[in-house]
Each structure stands twice: as C-alpha cells, then as structure tokens.
Amino acid sequence: MTEAEKDNEILARAAGLRWQLGDNFHDKLTEGIYTDAAQIAAHAVETPAGERHYTFDSKIDKIVTSKTWGFPIMIGLLAVILWITIEGANYPSGMLFTLLIDTVHPLLKSLAAHIGLPLWLDGLLIDGIYLAVAWVVAVMLPPMAIFFPLFTLLEDFGYLPRVAFNMDALFKKAGAHGKQALTMSMGWGCNAAGVIATRIIDSPRERLIAIITNNFSLCNGRWPTQILIATIFIGALVPASLSGLVASAAVIGIALLGVAFMFLTSWGLSKTVLKGEVSTFTLELPPYRPPRIWQTIYTSVIDRTLIVLWRAVIFAAPAGAVIWLVANVHIGDITIANHVIDFLDPLGVFVGLNGVILLAYIIAIPANEIVIPTILMLTVANLGLIGVGDTSGKLFELDSAMATGSILSAGGWTLLTGINLMLFSLLHNPCSTTIYTIYKETNSWKWTTLASLLPVIMGLVVTFLVTQFWHLIWLMPEVKP
Amino acid sequence: MPDNTACNNCALHNTAGLKKLGIDTANVDYVVALAGNPNTGKSTVFNALTGMRQHTGNWPGKTVVRAEGGFSYNSHKYKLIDLPGTYSLLSTSQDEEVARNFILFGRPDVTVIVVDASRLERNLNLTLQVLEITDKAVLCLNLIDEAARHHIKIDQRALARDLGIPVVPTTARSQQGIPELLKAIDDVATGAIICRPHKVKNLSKPVEKAVKQLAGALEQQFPGLPNSRWLAFRLLEGDSRITAAVKNNELKELVRP
Numbered sequence: 001m002t003e004a005e006k007d008n009e010i011l012a013r014a015a016g017l018r019w020q021l022g023d024n025f026h027d028k029l030t031e032g033i034y035t036d037a038a039q040i041a042a043h044a045v046e047t048p049a050g051e052r053h054y055t056f057d058s059k060i061d062k063i064v065t066s067k068t069w070g071f072p073i074m075i076g077l078l079a080v081i082l083w084i085t086i087e088g089a090n091y092p093s094g095m096l097f098t099l100l101i102d103t104v105h106p107l108l109k110s111l112a113a114h115i116g117l118p119l120w121l122d123g124l125l126i127d128g129i130y131l132a133v134a135w136v137v138a139v140m141l142p143p144m145a146i147f148f149p150l151f152t153l154l155e156d157f158g159y160l161p162r163v164a165f166n167m168d169a170l171f172k173k174a175g176a177h178g179k180q181a182l183t184m185s186m187g188w189g190c191n192a193a194g195v196i197a198t199r200i201i202d203s204p205r206e207r208l209i210a211i212i213t214n215n216f217s218l219c220n221g222r223w224p225t226q227i228l229i230a231t232i233f234i235g236a237l238v239p240a241s242l243s244g245l246v247a248s249a250a251v252i253g254i255a256l257l258g259v260a261f262m263f264l265t266s267w268g269l270s271k272t273v274l275k276g277e278v279s280t281f282t283l284e285l286p287p288y289r290p291p292r293i294w295q296t297i298y299t300s301v302i303d304r305t306l307i308v309l310w311r312a313v314i315f316a317a318p319a320g321a322v323i324w325l326v327a328n329v330h331i332g333d334i335t336i337a338n339h340v341i342d343f344l345d346p347l348g349v350f351v352g353l354n355g356v357i358l359l360a361y362i363i364a365i366p367a368n369e370i371v372i373p374t375i376l377m378l379t380v381a382n383l384g385l386i387g388v389g390d391t392s393g394k395l396f397e398l399d400s401a402m403a404t405g406s407i408l409s410a411g412g413w414t415l416l417t418g419i420n421l422m423l424f425s426l427l428h429n430p431c432s433t434t435i436y437t438i439y440k441e442t443n444s445w446k447w448t449t450l451a452s453l454l455p456v457i458m459g460l461v462v463t464f465l466v467t468q469f470w471h472l473i474w475l476m477p478e479v480k481p
Numbered sequence: 482m483p484d485n486t487a488c489n490n491c492a493l494h495n496t497a498g499l500k501k502l503g504i505d506t507a508n509v510d511y512v513v514a515l516a517g518n519p520n521t522g523k524s525t526v527f528n529a530l531t532g533m534r535q536h537t538g539n540w541p542g543k544t545v546v547r548a549e550g551g552f553s554y555n556s557h558k559y560k561l562i563d564l565p566g567t568y569s570l571l572s573t574s575q576d577e578e579v580a581r582n583f584i585l586f587g588r589p590d591v592t593v594i595v596v597d598a599s600r601l602e603r604n605l606n607l608t609l610q611v612l613e614i615t616d617k618a619v620l621c622l623n624l625i626d627e628a629a630r631h632h633i634k635i636d637q638r639a640l641a642r643d644l645g646i647p648v649v650p651t652t653a654r655s656q657q658g659i660p661e662l663l664k665a666i667d668d669v670a671t672g673a674i675i676c677r678p679h680k681v682k683n684l685s686k687p688v689e690k691a692v693k694q695l696a697g698a699l700e701q702q703f704p705g706l707p708n709s710r711w712l713a714f715r716l717l718e719g720d721s722r723i724t725a726a727v728k729n730n731e732l733k734e735l736v737r738p
C-alpha cells in the first residue's frame with residue numbers, strides 16, 4: 001500500500017467511526033473534558049464555605065448593567081471623558097501652536113531665505129509639508145494624550161465587557177453579534193484596529209456586519225474634527241461659560257448617532273445581503289481590577305497616542321505637499337485647487353456642504369486627521385483672503401478656535417455647514433488604512449467596496465436631507481401670513 | 482526594588498540570567514507559546530517575561546493577533562509567542578485556529594498555559610485540551626492575589642500531580658512568581674523536568690474505543706506522533722484542517738526527531 005493509500009485509509013476509518021459514534025461526538029468529548037476538569041478542580045481547590053465572595057463586583061454590576069442605569073451611566077462616562085478632553089486640550093493646543101507655528105515656522109522661513117532655497121522648494125517643504133505636520137501635531141496630540149489614557153483606564157478597570165452586556169439585546173435585535181460592542185468600542189480609538197478586533201467573532205456573517213459597520217464608530221482622527229467644529233459653531237451659540245458643555249453634548253450626539261447608524265446598518269445588512277441566525281455566545285464579565293494608573297498612562301501614551309500620532313504625521317507630510325501643489329500650480333488663470341473646487345461646488349452646495357470640503361475629503365483619504373487643516377488652507381487659498389494667514393496657499397497660523405471660525409465664516413460657512421460637516425465626518429468612507437485592513441480581513445473586493453462606499457452614500461443622503469429640512473424650517477416664517 | 486533583599490539573593494531569582502531582550506528574537510534556543518483563556522492576564526504575563534509593554538486590557542479577546550517577544554534565562558535565548566485567548570481549541574473561529582495551529586504545527590518547546598486562579602475549573606477546560614496536544618507545558622496560576630482575596634485556596638502540589646506538569650502561582654501585574662515561572666519554563670525546555678501530562682479520562686466507552694483505534698492507526702502511519710489522541714478527536718469531528726494535514730503528510734513533521 002502506498003503512503004497516500006494509507007492516509008486515505010485512516011481518513012476512511014475516521015469517517016466510519018464518526019458514523020458509528022453519531023453526530024454528538026463533540027458534545028460527548030466536551031462533557032468528558034468538563035468532567036475531568038471538575039474532578040481535578042475539586043481535588044485542588046478549596047473554596048470558602050458559604051456565600052461567595054464576589055459581593056463588591058456584583059454590587060457594581062447590579063448598577064452598571066441595570067435596565068434603568070446601564071445606558072445613562074454609559075453615556076455619562078463618555079460625556080465626562082469627552083468634556084475633560086475638550087476642556088483640557090485647549091490650553092496645550094494653544095501652546096503647541098505658539099511653539100510650532102508662530103515661532104518655529106518663521107524661523108525656518110528665514111533660515112531658508114538665508115541659505116537661498118528656491119522659492120518653490122521653500123513653499124513645498126516649509127509651507128506645505130512642515131505646516132501640515134505641525135498642524136496635525138498641535139491639533140491631535142493634546143486631545144489624544146487626554147482621551148486615550150482616560151479610555152484605557154476605563155478599559156483596565158473592566159468596564160468595556162459591561163458595555164457589551166448592556167448592548168447585547170440591541171445587537172441581537174439588529175441581527176448582529178453581541179461581541180460587536182467590543183469591536184465598536186475599539187473603533188472609537190481606530191477603525192483599522194476595530195476591524196482587526198472582529199476576529200473575536202466566530203460567525204463569518206456576523207463578522208462581516210461588524211467589519212462593514214465599524215466605520216460608524218468615530219475614530220480618533222475624527223474626534224478632533226468633531227470637537228473643533230462643535231466648539232466653533234455650536235459652542236458659540238451659548239454663553240462662553242457653557243460652550244464647553246454644549247460642544248461636548250453635540251459631539252456625544254454625533255457619536256450616539258453613529259451608534260444608531262451602526263445598528264440600523266447592521267439590521268439592514270442582516271435582513272438583506274447577510275441574512276442568517278444570530279449566534280449565541282458566553283461573555284465573561286471579568287472582575288473589576290483597580291486600574292494601574294501610571295502604567296496605563298505610560299502604555300496608552302506610548303502605544304496609542306504616539307503610534308497614532310506618528311501615523312498621522314506620516315500621512316500629513318505628503319498631504320501637505322499635495323495641498324501646497326494644488327493650491328499653487330496654476331492651470332490657466334487659476335490653481336488646480338480652484339478648478340476642482342469649482343467643479344465640486346455644485347454637488348457640495350446641493351448637500352449643504354461645499355466644494356472645499358469635498359476636495360478636502362478626497363485629499364485626506366489617507367488620514368482623517370488632516371481634514372480640518374486641509375479645509376482651512378483650501379478655503380483661504382480659494383478666497384484669496386488677505387490678513388489671515390497667507391494668500392500663497394499654505395497652512396496658516398491660527399491660535400484659537402475663534403480665529404478658525406472667522407476664516408470659515410468668510411468662506412461662506414453657516415451653522416448648517418458646520419452641522420453638515422460633523423455629519424459628513426461621521427458618515428464618509430473609511431481612511432485608506434482601514435480600507436486596506438478590511439480587504440486583508442475579508443479578502444474580498446466586493447465587501448471592501450461596500451464597506452467603503454456605503455457610508456459616503458449615506459453621508460450624502462443625510463446631509464442632503466438635513467439641508468432640505470433646514471431650508472424648510474427657515475422658509476416657514478416667510479410663508480406664514 | 483533594592484538589590485540586596487533576601488529574594489534577590491535567592492538562587493531562583495536569576496536577575497543576571499534574565500536579560501530582557503524586548504523584540505530581538507534572532508538565534509533563539511527555545512520557542513515558548515503563551516496560551517490561556519481570555520482575560521486571565523496573558524498579555525500581562527507576556528510583558529512581565531519579555532519586558533515589553535504590549536497593550537493590556539481588562540476585556541476578553543483583546544489579543545487577536547500573535548504578539549512575539551524574547552527573553553533570555555540561564556544563557557538560553559527564548560522566543561515567546563502570545564497566542565489569542567480562547568476558551569477552547571475545539572471550534573473553528575479564527576482566534577482558536579490561530580492558537581491551535583500554533584501549538585500543533587508551530588511545535589513550541591514549552592507551552593505556558595495561563596489560568597485565572599479564582600476560576601480554575603472553567604480554565605482547566607482549555608488546559609486539558611492543550612495537554613492533549615503537547616507534552617511540554619507549564620501551568621501559570623495567575624491572579625493568585627485575587628483568588629486569595631476571595632479566600633480561594635489552591636493546593637498547587639495536588640494540581641501539579643494531577644496535571645502532570647509544573648504549576649507556578651503568579652501575580653504577573655506585580656511581577657510575583659515570574660522568576661519561578663522562568664525557572665519552570667527553563668526546566669521543561671531543557672528536559673530537566675519531564676512532564677507526564679494528564680489525558681482526558683472521562684470519555685464514554687464507545688468514544689474511548691474509537692479514539693484508541695484511530696490514534697493507533699495514526700501512530701502506525703506516523704510513528705512517534707506525540708498527539709495522536711488529540712488528532713483522533715479532531716478527525717472524529719471531521720476537522721478539515723487536520724484532514725488536510727493527514728493527506729499532505731504534514732503530520733510527519735509533528736514527529737519530534
């Protein structure tokens with residue numbers, strides 16, 4: 001008998017025996033293992049007599065997973081974290097601006113002039129690449145350095161599985177896996193990480209749902225955009241003392257809207273292209289552990305903040321060059337940027353945004369972090385504003401949210417544009433890293449395309465509807481007799 | 482920590498031998514896999530052994546990809562692989578396959594099974610499955626401080642005797658028991674300790690008979706196969722990966738020279 005024949009004989013014998021044993025072999029085996037485990041444990045473990053000693057944990061769990069308090073506590077914790085982030089990031093952001101942009105940038109300029117760098121190279125390197133990178137660092141670093149450690153402390157304490165526990169019923173109703181709550185939370189940090197985390201979901205159907213809908217979790221590249229726009233347009237509606245609170249509420253509103261869209265899309269997918277049964281699973285609620293504060297801060301600053309920042313910088317550098325080029329290379333009388341903006345403007349205005357925002361989202365596909373700098377720079381270049389920043393198409397210096405606001409209103413922005421930008425920031429294609437990760441995880445262009453295009457289409461539809469609704473409300477008084 | 486405490490002078494505490502190498506894993510002498518249920522502090526044990534700072538989190542399923550690191554002990558260089566945390570190795574979800582394939586086909590020199598001391602019975606389920614696959618293992622009885630807080634006492638000698646492998650109580654968060662764990666890993670890797678791993682006993686008669694028959698056939702075809710029983714389990718369940726491994730003679734590679 002040859003080797004191959006022997007192999008086949010073994011497989012044939014296995015098939016025969018499997019037939020004899022019936023189809024509950026798995027259960028029988030598991031039972032056997034459990035019995036062994038129980039015997040060994042009984043031999044070695046001495047548990048205290050009487051009542052179990054998990055009272056502290058179960059007391060907390062009774063509150064944080066209760067029907068009444070579970071959701072308010074979840075939203076409240078998120079609100080507190082966001083509020084601390086928004087309030088706390090302001091000051092260090094200002095300092096970084098002063099340092100990197102007010103001080104170092106002119107220094108670099110004069111150095112370049114001193115060594116006689118050609119004007120175009122000076123523009124490309126210092127006004128393009130350097131300013132884009134400096135902008136990203138100043139905007140991103142402070143909120144991330146506050147948000148990540150706070151979130152990690154909560155994670156270390158053991159709260160995240162309780163979130164999954166609270167939301168399990170909702171996921172089930174949406175036809176998705178309860179563990180999606182965990183991957184969704186990961187997405188709040190980074191969507192690419194959230195997509196990789198879906199590997200904890202066994203069923204391919206539910207895993208795909210989790211992958212496609214992960215983009216509805218606002219990632220750290222988008223939190224700063226949300227926070228800035230909310231501060232400028234929504235926080236400004238109320239007295240300064242309340243603006244931090246109101247801006248946080250607006251950002252939470254967007255984040256929760258993202259959760260709502262995630263459920264809606266999961267439900268839609270599970271009723272159409274990804275039909276199937278919801279699988280059950282056991283989720284262990286781990287004991288609460290006192291978070292190790294310093295270690296957590298250290299690892300979250302090193303592992304998350306700096307790595308995410310590094311990624312943003314790497315993407316910002318070439319993007320800065322592209323921004324400078326499209327804003328400075330002329331075709332005919334006007335720059336490339338102006339051509340594209342003019343072309344995109346009708347569509348942008350139609351959905352309550354503008355051509356600048358759409359172009360910025362195209363340039364910023366590699367990283368959501370650079371959307372705001374790109375928008376500001378393009379707005380200035382497009383308007384030819386004098387006095388603020390520079391007309392030569394570079395990222396300019398703005399040391400406060402209000403100065404940013406004045407540029408944007410000069411660009412024709414209204415409260416509606418602000419709200420629509422926040423919505424579009426939530427609902428648009430994932431960044432290129434996430435798209436690539438989705439492809440690697442699903443191995444399918446079909447699902448990658450769906451996951452990339454679905455949110456953009458939803459974003460355009462939602463901003464369009466909001467705009468129509470907005471105009472309807474504003475027109476009402478005029479119609480009245 | 483001061484250098485002159487009784488602990489640090491003890492022969493067990495091989496600070497000189499323990500040179501943390503971080504990610505440098507070139508020219509390793511032994512490969513160690515880290516397996517365990519989710520949320521038993523595997524990543525914390527990983528960090529304690531390698532001196533790396535992998536992100537740890539208090540939720541099940543945090544580690545979905547393999548993390549690698551290295552350390553050296555007693556002038557042996559070790560490569561440590563942190564496998565995804567799983568409750569069993571019997572299903573086909575991605576994380577379980579990653580863990581299972583590594584222990585089976587990666588043939589680590591030692592597999593450290595990290596268990597939560599206060600949830601021992603539930604954790605033994607995975608432990609017993611690992612012991613069906615490999616006969617070189619160490620049980621890391623982690624979170625022993627939490628167990629103590631809940632007044633749970635564990636007779637580690639009885640446990641070691643029943644499982645047939647070294648058992649080391651640890652609190653990886655505060656580095657307690659890590660020197661002992663390193664010694665146990667080294668002892669098993671070098672063969673100073675020979676494990677006699679527990680094999681699942683409570684199988685029904687027909688199942689036991691079928692497993693024996695199939696395992697016998699496998700051993701005849703692949704003499705010296707260390708995990709014929711476990712492979713028989715998988716074949717009886719119709720595992721396609723293992724079926725393929727029989728067909729393409731991959732099982733031959735599992736035989737230790």
